[in-house]
Amino acid sequence: MKLDILAFGAHPDDVELGCSGTIAKEVANGKKVGIVDLTRGELGTRGTAETREEEAFNAAKILGVSMRTNLGFSDGFFINDKAHQLAVIKMIRKYQPEIILCNAIEDRHIDHGKGSQLVRDACFLSGLLKIETEDDGGKQKPWRPKQVYHYMQWKNIEPELAVDISGFIDKKMASVLAYKTQFFDAHSKEPETPISSKNFTDSIIYRAKDLGRLVGVEHAEGFTVERYVTVDSLFDLK
Numbered sequence: 508m509k510l511d512i513l514a515f516g517a518h519p520d521d522v523e524l525g526c527s528g529t530i531a532k533e534v535a536n537g538k539k540v541g542i543v544d545l546t547r548g549e550l551g552t553r554g555t556a557e558t559r560e561e562e563a564f565n566a567a568k569i570l571g572v573s574m575r576t577n578l579g580f581s582d583g584f585f586i587n588d589k590a591h592q593l594a595v596i597k598m599i600r601k602y603q604p605e606i607i608l609c610n611a612i613e614d615r616h617i618d619h620g621k622g623s624q625l626v627r628d629a630c631f632l633s634g635l636l637k638i639e640t641e642d643d644g645g646k647q648k649p650w651r652p653k654q655v656y657h658y659m660q661w662k663n664i665e666p667e668l669a670v671d672i673s674g675f676i677d678k679k680m681a682s683v684l685a686y687k688t689q690f691f692d693a694h695s696k697e698p699e700t701p702i703s704s705k706n707f708t709d710s711i712i713y714r715a716k717d718l719g720r721l722v723g724v725e726h727a728e729g730f731t732v733e734r735y736v737t738v739d740s741l742f743d744l745k
Contacts, residue, residue, distance in 0.1 A: 521619070542567060
């Protein structure tokens, strides 16, 4: 199954928080989108790996993505080495996406920056003929995505590209709140974390509104880029 977009997240819920509005919009536009979680989020203070897996499944249904899988890397301890790169390369070659979305280039959680660099490196290596990989269908062909975009997470990194997600903020929030163990719940007995406060949940919306304000739309999601974004004409700009 060839995909148009493949989104990677170090943990289940990274993709929802960072770029689910963009994903929901592209799915509505008829694009095929998949999600790959690098870890099960087993070190998370709230919930368990099993609850995160169920929540990720529910979020994927809300977004209408074509596939979601988990590579089972070690939460907090995975590294950017050959073995991990090859596992990511296999996903890229299997689904042959035109666009990759991945973690923020640098962030509060150490896995976010590591995951970002790992996927970035794998995208390059995936295009090299002499790196051989196999899946159930046999030997894989080299494949390099046309673009790699890094979504925003905890830190307010200056975006280099904004996607208008007006009309899709409700679906974004529904996918985020599918992770019932992770986010604000006034009745929860779980320990508090930086993302379990009402302020954090509210910030998802007001960040999208503020970036939307800056670019002249209702809501937007921001990304940093690997290379300059090119348009055919100045009139292509919104």
